[in-house]
Amino acid sequence: MNQFKTLRASSLYCPKCKATQPVYEKLLLVLPDREVYDYLCRRCATSIGSREVKAGANAPQGLILP
Ligand SMILES: [Zn+2]
Secondary structure (H helix, E strand, O other): OOOOOOOOOOEEEEOOOOEEEEEEEEEEEEOOOEEEEEEEEOOOOOEEEEEEEEOOOOOOOOOOOO
């Protein structure tokens, strides 16, 4: 087993294609403490998921003020 494999998804179920499709990542939002990525279907470009990447390990969770 590969312990170093990330949790990054490479394919997700697309409701529009009605099948599991390969996805690509698009940077959607950059916040002071995290970045939000969108997963888009490679076939139809529908957003079928998202992922948040924390910028700092000790960043507090919860309310984020502008
Ligand atoms: Zn699709």
